[in-house]
Amino acid sequence: MSTARTAILDRLRRVNARPLPVKNPDYPIWTSTDREDMLVRLTELLEQNHAEVTRLPRAGLVAALRERVSGAGLKRLATGTGGEFFEEITQALQGTAEQLCFDQPLEQWKDELFNHVDAGITGCHGAIAATGSLVLWPGPAEPRTLSLVPPCHIAILKASTLHANLPAMMTEQGWGRGMPTNLLLVSGPSKTADIQQTLAYGAHGPKELVVLILEDA
């Protein structure tokens, strides 16, 4: 429809709108440089949004994962095929539950992922304290649907990757220079208030979000 393109752009150009300069009035946004401040804020907001948050040292990750998985009776867990915590995840699941590595295109095991997996485990690219959001940067080692399709999402976050707020994180990491195919902010389990303004969790995505924050990592 290149004629539509030309017609639309022509109509817009004919107006000769005067381009306005970049003028960005300041607005207040939560910020801090103190790690503990940020951790407290992140935890509080995530919990308000119905996520389960645990702070622990990295050395305790395997045990914590194992405890969580067996405690909740999770039988089959989908994981990536790499990523920073792959070895610890694998170790934790050994003898605890069945590990399903995401090593084939989604199409080839859609039914299984949708209907026969209890939880998905991923790492996080970072997190944002101001809004209580995890930042996920899915890729070949940890595909997008790991954090979306199974009814429970277990996310592992390194405290050192925490940022005060979204604009700060964007600027610091230069997101404007190029973005991955998919970048996500997750601030709790899936929810809806579409029926009579009554909040219900697990609308389509995970009903549970479990966040393990590694304080010394």
Added chain:
Amino acid sequence: MHNRPQHFHAQAETALANAELRANFRGAMDYLRDKRKTAFADADEERTIRDRAEAIRQRCLSKLPELLEQLESNCIANGIRVHWAENADQANAIFTDIIQSHGGTLAVKGKSMVSEEIELNHAMEKEGITCLESDMGEYIVQLGQETPSHIIMPAIHKNKRQVAELFTEHVPGFQHTLDVDTLIQTGRNVLREKYRTADVGVSGVNFAVAETGTLCLVENEGNGRMCTTVPEVHIAITGIEKVVEFLADVPPLFSALTRSATGQLVTTYFNMISGPRKENELDGPKEVHLVLLDNGRSQAFADEEMRKTLQCIRCGACMNHCPVYTRIGGHAYGTVYPGPIGKIISPHLMGLEATQDLPTASSLCGACGEVCPVRIPIPELLQRLRHEAKQDPKPGTAPMRGQKAAASNAEAFVWRSFALITSRPVLYRMLTWCATRFRRLIPNKLGPWTRCRTAPKPAARTLRELMAERNK
């Protein structure tokens, strides 16, 4: 069977007579107003974030054609295919082509008001393609063969009893319950099966970033992620006004949007899509398409004042705070976008002839303008549209679609007489003298005014006369 703006009066009366509907809306609006108020507890914070959001939207609109081209080239560089549509027919044809080229028969759709605007579901049905709504509210609305009554809470007109009845009728195996969790689980189970099997996922776009070729989607449910991640083809559709210049423009707009809409600091998901699945990736759509729709927007763009209409980020705060919307609900308007924003955008989408009753259906109370996160002067634009519906275009400017459609010689005569009387003291004095002297002759029934009020009774003497006596 669907409502039309041409029948606004009748539709409004029907809605007003429906006590359950009135209660549903009052409850919902109270809830949403409360949420917004809590989110903007600090007045300074509210003011400054609105300053920022308004500045961003105005700047981006001022460069609209350039930003659209930049968006297009960056999307293409990212592997997103970009299509342009001047109207609903062209947009639907693009959808049909893409879906049929994949032999698709089932599309799942995340919430998109633009897709409502082009009546996508209906158009696809004609082509043998099922287009299933997956947002919980939209799903409910589609089951009932209705349209959304609110832009962010589509099923807000229904209470849980009505939803349960609908499920009983349409969802096989549903055991009647009023438990909202169970109702949501019912929808979840039906829809998850559809995400898994759908050929195509459809979504709207909240912000399209020119700088990076990124499509941003704001949601709580996860259905938007499902639709844009699981099917092999993702088609996003958006109005041409949704483009922003920089990625850095997104955070303040996102914050203004969620706080104004549902009073949330942030939504559960903020999904930034910058391309299809890469060679080595294992999920995500293999194709991503972006459809840029004009459909009357360039008409609004042409006029500097009306261009402000396009600043809208679709938060719904104007309708949540509107005393008219609160009482008649969204369906009565007969337009895709109801409430105050609907009254100023619909005349551009559908023409003034069809929509001429909408701009007048406002007491100009200003509640909408007071809460708009991007400071669209909605009351002034309503005023402007009232003018355009009655008058010729300003010399040297192109007429709006439906310009002067509501003009009437009788009304023009009334206001000419009004101007004459109010600008000629002698005439005005005569008129008020008559009104006060013959006040007992004013009938008890004064048309629509006295359907719920007594007729106004002028005083025995005007102020002018009282002052003349006082100054003697």
Added chain:
Amino acid sequence: MSTIRIYPAMPKKVYVYATCLVDTFSPDSGLDAIRLLERTGVEVVYVPKQSCCGQPAYSSGYDDDARTTALSQMALFPEPWPVIVLSGSCGGMMHHHYRRLFAGSEHEQSVNEFCDRVFELTEFLVHVCRLRLEDKGPATSVVLHTSCAARREMNVHVTARQLLGQLEQVELREQDYESECCGFGGTFSVRHPAISEAMVQDKTRHLCETRAEQLISADWGCLLNINGALEYQGQPLRGMHLASFLLSRLEEKHA
């Protein structure tokens, strides 16, 4: 629109703009407002040729006719004295919308100068006259209705409250949905009578639920609507203009 306004020092003279509704339906409110202003020591000039601000034509889309009316009114107030309007709604028209009507025209500058001189009664009493009220009336309860224009265009819902707040014997009752429109909206009430009816019925219910003895407003447009509905429903509550109420509290004879 609610930008912060800088108020002038107390002038020697002011014009009063009574509005067509006060002129015709409640001239006593006009007289009371003038007396109230005079008590502050200012000389009040009432121009008998004044009629209507033109808002009905303007809000109906007849800008040319509204301009004819507006020009005729502005011509009646040539001296640089403040113009005190006895209604937030007409005040909004004359303070804000006149600017919009004449933007880019040959009259732009003179109109803007006029608009700068327009004040709503209560804001003038509070911010310029710095009126202090000594309540001499008996104990009573009131509920206040502020017009939408007063609230959102003139930002003067605060000043009406401040004045009532100075009255020691007067209890100000809060109504539910106080900021919601009463459904008048000028021609809106006749163009969309069913919606207007729903709005005024809710408004009167919320007002009556306060069980206040008296309804106060500084806008005769709203009062025409609300009083008409209250009378139709057979409710005892009635609205009076704020100026009349304030004046009644200052005079011993009512005590």
